[in-house]
Amino acid sequence: MQAKANVYLAEFKQKLEKSVLKKRDSERSAKVKGLGNITYAQLKSLPMATTEEQIQDLLQLVDDKSKKWDYRALALVKTGTALLEQEEIFDKVLLLLQDQKEDSRFRMEVLDFLKQSNFIEATFNKYMPKYLNVLRQLVDDPNPVLRDDVMAVLAKKNDEYVQRRLVEGLKIPAQALVSPERAIQLLGYDIHANQFPLLREIVQNPPNQLAKIEAVRILAVDPDSKGLLLKLLKDKNELKQVRSYSALGVQEFDPEQYIGFAKDAIKDKKEYDDLKSLILVSLNQDEKIPNDSMGKEFNTLVQSFKTEEVSEDLMKASVSYRNGLT
Amino acid sequence: MKISRNSTASAQLNNISAHDTELYIANLIDAVKGDQKDQKFLLDLLKENNPAYQERSSNVVMRLRGYALAAMYYTGLPPGSLPFICAILETERTAYLVAAAARALRGAAPIKKVIPLFLKSIDNIRLHDDAITFTEYQPHWPLLENTTALNELLLTIQYYGNAAYELRDGLLFLTNNRSSDFNKEILKQLNATIDAVSVPGKTKQDCCDHYEDDIDFKPALFFNRKKELSKVIVQDQDSNDQPLTELLKDKLTVLTFFYTRCDNPLKCSMNISRLATLAHDLVNSPMNKSVNVIGITYDSPYDSPNQLIVYGANRGMQFSDTVKLLRVKEGYEDLKTLLHLGVSYIGSVVNIHRNELYILDAEGDVLHAFTHERWDVAQVKTKLEEYANRRTNEKKAHRLLLRPVKNLSKTFYSVVMPLLVALFPKCPLCWAAYLSSFGLSGLSFIPYSPWLYPMIVAIVAFNFYVIFKRAYRRKYYLPCILSGGGMLLIMLLGGLLKIHFALYIGIVFVLAGSLLNSYPVRISANALTKKSLRLSWK
C-alpha cells in the first residue's frame, strides 16, 4: 500500500549488498595479505570472527606486543563471543587483564571486553569465580582508572570485599582507593551496606563539597535521615544540589513537612527558581498529593507566574502543574 | 586467639554483641572449631535475630553466618541447625553462604531431608557463583586456592553417595543439556558426582531423619499476648489505621513478613506472590471471609501505604477487608518480641531476615509457624482447613455442652444466685469467717504434719472469735452456736479421738456457721432473748 516504502526498501537492499560485498573484500584482502599486515581501518571493517581459523589469527594479533595497544584491543573485540565457548580464551584474556606490564589503556579495553561478554550472562557466569577472584586483586592495582572501573563492577554486584575497602577508605583517608565522593557513590548501589550512619557524619563534616552532595543523594532514600534532610532543605545557605536531593527525601518520608515547605517556598521571592521548579514537578507527579489539595493560595500563586518574572523552566513547570489542576 | 575451657571463655562465646568487631567474632569461631562443646555458640550465630547482628551490613552478617556454618564441618551439626541450612539451600543466592551450608553438611552423616534441596541450590547459585575460601575470614586476593559454591554442593552430594541417587537424573540433565553453563572444573566435578551417586550398594545411614522445629520460637503465654498485641496499631495499604487485635478478631489469620527493599527475589517477592495466590484460592473456598491473609512489612518507616499497594499489586494481590499489606505504626517492638521475629536491622534497614509465616487464631495465638522452612500455598491451605474444622468442632462441642448447662443455669439464676447473693460476705468479719472455715476444711485433708494440729486449733479459734464478734453485734447467736459446736467436734472427737465422721460433721457445722454469719438479718431489739431464734427479714 505504501509506494514510497517500496522505493526505500529497494534503496536499502542496495546499501546492504554493497556492505556485504565490502566486508567480503576485506576478508579476502586480509587472507591475501595476512592478518598481521592489515591496517587498523581494515581490521575495523572486518566482520566478527566466525571460524576457528579466524579466531586463532586474531588471538595471535592480540598476543603480538609489537602492535599498538588499540590494534590488539580491536583484534580481541573481533573474536566476538568466542571466549564464551572456549575457556582457554577466557583464561588468556584474564591474564592480559592482570598483567601490570601491559599498557593500561589496553587493560581497560580488555576489561570492557569482559564486561561486554558478561552481558551474555547465562554462559559467561560459569567464569564468574575466576573473574571475581581477579577483579578483587585489581582493587589494589596501581592504575587508578582501572582500579575505579573494577571497583564499579564489583560494587554493582554488591560485593562484600569492595564494600569493606570503600568504607575503610572513608573512615581512614590514607587507605582510600578512590575519592570519597566516588566511594559514596559506589556504596550507594547497596542500601544494606551499612553506610547511612557514616554518610550522616560525612554530611556534618564533609571532606569536600562533592562528597557532601553525593552523601545527601544516597541519604535521600533513608527514612532515618528525614530530620537531617528537612534541616538541609530549609537551609538557604546550603548547596542547591543538596537542597534538591533533600527535597526528594522529605517528600517521601515527611509529606506534611514537604507541603508546608512547598507553600512557603513558592511565596518566597528569594527562593531559587530551580528549587521551585523541582517542587512543582514533584508535586505534579505525586499521586498522593493531588494538585488541588495544595490550597487556593498556592495554586493561585502558581497560576499567576508570568514569563517575564520567572525563569523559563519555572514557567514550564508551572504550566505542567496547572494542567494537573481540575 | 586461644579460648580456654573456663567460664571466661564461655562468657565470651555467649556474650558477643553488636559492638564486637567482625574479626573478633571470626576469631572466636576459629577457636571453637573442632570442639563440639561450643556448638551452641555456632548455632546462635545462625540466628537472624542474634543481637550481634544489629547495625552490621548484610554482607558482614552473611559472612559471619557463613563462617560459622563452615566451622560446623569440624564441630558437627548442632541440633537445631538443620532449618537454617535448608533455608539457605532453598533461597540463598550468595555463594559464600551456600558453600558454607554445603560444607557444614559434611560435618554430619547424610540427612535425607536436604537431598532434594541440592539441585534447587545448584539452580539458584549457578549464575551467582564466586571464588571462596574458609581458611581465613578476610583473605587476601587473588586466592591461590579456592573453592566455589557449586564445587561444595557437588562435593557434598558425592559425600552422600548412593543416598543421593534420586539426584542422578537431575545431574545428568545438567551435563547433557546445560553443559555450556558450567566451566571445565565443575563439569568434571559433575561427572564425578554422577558416578558417586550411581555406585550401587548399601544406603548410608541417616542420622537426623526428622525435621526440627525452630527451637527458638516460644509462643508467649496467652494473657501476655493479648495485652502486648493490643498495643500494636497497623496501617494498611489504603492508609486505614486500626489495632491489630481488631483485625484478627473472629477469624483465622495467615500472617507473613516481608519488606519492599528486599533484594532477594527468592524471599520477600516470592512470599508475597505466593500470598497473593493463597488469597486468590481462598476467595473461592468456604473459608472466604473467615480468614485474613496479611503481610506485615519489617520496614515500616520506608514502606508507605503507596509502596505497599504498588508492591502487592505488582505481585497479584487483590486487596480487600481480609487481604492486606500492613505497616506497623505503633507497637512494633512488642510484635517483634511476641513472635520472636527472625530479623535484624541497621537503623531501620533490614540487614537479614528469615522466611516466616504464621497462622494465628482470633486471639492472636500462634497455631502454626513456618519459619525457615519453605511454605507453599497447598500446605497453608491444609493447615487452615484443619484449624477451621477444629474451631467448628469446638463450637459444636461447646453448644452440646451448653444445653444442660443452660438448663442448669436457669435454676442457678433463679434459685441459687439469690441465695449466694444473700450469703455473700459483706463485711471484713464475714470474709474472715469464710476464709478461716475454708482454710480449716482444706487443712483437714492435708496429711499429718507436726504443725497441723496447732494450726487447726488456731484457725478454729479465729473462726469462732470472728463469728462471735459479729453475733454479739447482731445479737444473733445461731451461727456462733453452730461454729462452736463444729469446733468441739473437730478438736475433740476428730482431732484427739480421730473419729473422722465427727471431723466432717464438725467442718459442716463451722461452714454453716460462717454462711449464716453472712446472711442478712435484722433482729428487733425486743426479740433479743434466748428464745429468739426466728429470723425476720428487713
Add this chain to the structure above:
Amino acid sequence: MVLNLVINYTAPAPSDYVGWTPVPCCIYFTDVSPTAKPIAIKLSNNGPSGGGQVIFSLDPAVPGRELLNFTIPGNGQKAYFWLAGNVSYPSKNDKDVSIRIINKTTYALLGTKKLMVRVRKDANKLTAQERDRFLAAFGTLNSSGKFQLFRDMHVSNALTESHGNFGFLPWHRTYLLDLERELQLIDPSVSLPYWKFDVKAPNVFSTSFMGTPDTMGNIQFTASHPFRTWKVDNIVGITRKPKFNTATLPANRVQNDEVETLAMDPFVNFKKMESDPHGSAHLSFEGFISDAATAPKDPLFYLLHTNVDRLWAKWQWVMDRRDITSTNTFTHLGTSTDPGAMRIGHNLQDTMWPWNNTIVTPRPNTAPGGGVATRPDISAPGLNPTIKDVIDYQGKITASAYLGYDYDDVFY
C-alpha cells in the same frame, strides 16, 4: 442523515491511533431511508500543516493515495476501504490528522475524523513537544511506583529468561510493548523513541532529554525536567558517564553499524547482535547502563532497546522474515521439550516469563506484573504471549497478530 466512520472496524474496539499497517475501515450512513441512492464521497487529509497524514485505498495491495473518491450506499449499508499512516507524514501531536469527508456532488462537508499516525521515532529527531510528552509520561510512571515493576523484570535472577539465548529479541520486544502501553495509559499520544547508537545523537544527550553527566557521572537535567525526581531501586538519580563525546560521535564501542547488523542473516546469525551492537552500546558508558542487572534503572536503556527492536523489525522487513514456520525467521520452532531445543523461554512455542506468571523451576520464583498490558483496540499479543505471538508484529501474515506499533523508518 448521520455519517459514521469506524477506523479498524475488525478491532475489539475502535481506534484513533494508526501506524503503517493498513487497517480496514467502514463508512455508512444512519438515519436514512432504505431506498436512498448511493452517494459519491471524497476522503482527504485536512489536518494542520506539518501534522500527520493518512493514505487511503480500496485494496491494501494497491498503493494508497492521499485522497480517495468512491461511492457509498445512501441506504445505510456499509462501504469498506483501507487506511494507513502516510510514511512521509507521521503525526507530531495527538490527533493532528483530520480526515475530511465531503459529498462530491454537493461539496457539502459530511464529517471529519481526527486520528493520530503514531509511530516510534528517532529520539534525536523528536520535536520538543514530542520529547516533553514522552518525558512527562515516563516521569509519571516512575513516580507512581509502577515503573519499579519493569525494573523487577530485568534483575539478575531473571536474566536467563531474556538474555544469552534466542529469546533475547522477542522477550525485549514484549517488554517494550508492555512499557509503551503503560505510558499510553498516561498519555495516548506517546510512543517509545529509539536511540540510534551508530550515529551521533546530540539532541538525545542534552539536559532537556536524557541529560548530561556532572563530574560524578550523575545525570543533570533542566530545572523543570520530569526526571529530576527519578528514583528506582532505592536510589535517587541516574548515574551514567559516556566513554565518547555524545555531541559529536556515535557510541564508541559499537562495531556493526545498522547496515552491517542487518546483513547478519538468517536468525541464527542475526541473534548475535545481542553482543554487538547491543552489548557494545551498553558498554559505551559507565554507570547503571553498563551492567545487564542494573541497566533498566537508566531510562536511556529503553531508548537503546527500542533501537535494538527497530533493527530486528527492519531486518524482518528487509529480509522478509515473518514466516513463523521458517527457521530463517526464528531458529528453534518447537518447544523446550523437543530434542535439541533451547532452554525454556527461547523456543518459538514457549511462553515468556514473567507474563506467563509461571514461577516453577526452571523459571524464576517470582513473576512480577501479571500479563502484558492490554489495549482496547488491539488483541495481540494477549496477556500471556508465546514467542510466536510477537514475530509478525505488523500483522503482515496474520492481520490479528498486529501489535499496534511501527517505526518511522520500517515500513509495511
